[in-house]
Amino acid sequence: MLAAGEIHSRGTPSAKPSSPRGPDVPPTTFAPETTPTNTADAIALEARVGLSAKPKTLSPWLFYDEAGSNLFEQITELPEYYLTRTERSIFAAHAAEILHEAARNQGPAGKLTLIELGAGTATKTGILLAEAVRQQGSVVYQPVDVSETALAEATDNILSNIPGVTVRVQVADYTREALPLNRLPNTRTLALYIGSSIGNFTPEDARDVLRNLRAQLLPGDTLLLGTDLAPNGAPNANKTEAMLLAAYDDTAGTTAAFNLNVLTRLTRDLGADFDTENFRHRACWNPTQSRIEMHLESITAQRVHIPANSSGSALTINFAAGETIHTENSYKFTTAAVDSLLRAANFEATKSWQDPQHLFAVTLATAL
Numbered sequence: 001m002l003a004a005g006e007i008h009s010r011g012t013p014s015a016k017p018s019s020p021r022g023p024d025v026p027p028t029t030f031a032p033e034t035t036p037t038n039t040a041d042a043i044a045l046e047a048r049v050g051l052s053a054k055p056k057t058l059s060p061w062l063f064y065d066e067a068g069s070n071l072f073e074q075i076t077e078l079p080e081y082y083l084t085r086t087e088r089s090i091f092a093a094h095a096a097e098i099l100h101e102a103a104r105n106q107g108p109a110g111k112l113t114l115i116e117l118g119a120g121t122a123t124k125t126g127i128l129l130a131e132a133v134r135q136q137g138s139v140v141y142q143p144v145d146v147s148e149t150a151l152a153e154a155t156d157n158i159l160s161n162i163p164g165v166t167v168r169v170q171v172a173d174y175t176r177e178a179l180p181l182n183r184l185p186n187t188r189t190l191a192l193y194i195g196s197s198i199g200n201f202t203p204e205d206a207r208d209v210l211r212n213l214r215a216q217l218l219p220g221d222t223l224l225l226g227t228d229l230a231p232n233g234a235p236n237a238n239k240t241e242a243m244l245l246a247a248y249d250d251t252a253g254t255t256a257a258f259n260l261n262v263l264t265r266l267t268r269d270l271g272a273d274f275d276t277e278n279f280r281h282r283a284c285w286n287p288t289q290s291r292i293e294m295h296l297e298s299i300t301a302q303r304v305h306i307p308a309n310s311s312g313s314a315l316t317i318n319f320a321a322g323e324t325i326h327t328e329n330s331y332k333f334t335t336a337a338v339d340s341l342l343r344a345a346n347f348e349a350t351k352s353w354q355d356p357q358h359l360f361a362v363t364l365a366t367a368l
């Protein structure tokens with residue numbers, strides 16, 4: 001089911017994955033196979049279960065069809081969405097120190113291998129990969145993601161921009177499946193889980209995701225975790241609830257379009273009859289749970305239909321005016337919450353970096 005394709009970058013920007021050459025480059029293949037996690041069956045089941053529940057819910061993985069992935073890329077460039085650029089600025093300022101710290105338990109002959117959970121198109125990872133090549137001459141990079149197209153884009157970007165990187169992609173759902181840790185002798189693993197991706201999980205699920213990762217690491221391996229900070233997340237934090245809300249309800253309406261796109265997807269993929277005009281985007285801050293919630297609010301009382309499919313018979317969904325579908329949680333952390341989450345998964349936070357405004361934290365943790 002799972003297949004890893006391996007590609008090595010060469011020194012030239014015009015390198016083509018399919019025709020590697022050069023004296024120090026082993027033969028390569030690139031044949032990832034898709035693990036069907038986003039199939040029609042999975043969507044049908046998710047919609048049936050979520051829309052029959054009270055309150056109604058839909059899982060955030062449904063956002064990321066082609067249109068949704070493009071909208072998310074647009075979100076990362078919005079003025080209000082500080083997360084991506086802030087994390088990138090932390091990498092830019094501290095990459096050397098981050099990599100040195102991760103390599104601390106490393107024998108002199110050994111190298112760090114970087115593995116990335118939910119790599120997507122890996123746009124921020126380049127900073128860390130380039131620094132790893134600077135420090136150790138070359139690096140093996142293993143991005144894991146459910147999206148084969150995102151991984152292909154990531155591979156292209158990295159191979160053409162960062163000489164010295166060997167890319168081994170794996171199309172897999174890292175929350176459930178094993179990671180491609182076919183480890184070379186004398187290497188240590190630095191696992192990257194960045195971009196505040198962990199924020200989509202409840203604290204229990206987040207702990208389980210990290211435990212699954214930890215089970216596949218050796219003591220002394222490291223994890224670099226990117227978390228968005230709560231308004232009270234760090235001493236002198238310069239973050240207000242208003243900033244948080246704006247990041248999830250921008251004036252251009254891109255986040256609204258991203259949220260509403262899930263209904264367009266269900267209409268297309270399941271033959272449902274959602275009218276996006278009858279719903280509106282809502283973002284709210286839940287201080288008790290320390291999370292931003294995104295909802296789709298039904299503007300009027302209405303009925304929506306989903307035809308019979310692999311998950312069961314035809315479904316009629318009743319909405320009251322003002323009723324919502326809860327589509328996403330985005331948890332925001334205090335530094336203490338990050339430390340205890342890591343602890344619960346048998347990691348120990350060793351060093352943490354923040355931007356000058358204390359909006360975002362990047363934490364290095366060692367597997368115990």
Ligand code: AVJ
Pocket residue numbers: 075083195196197199200247248255328329330
């Ligand atoms: C991809 C989960 C990190 O929670 O900030 C962006 C997704 N949702 N705007 C986040 C998202 C609305 C994003 N993560």
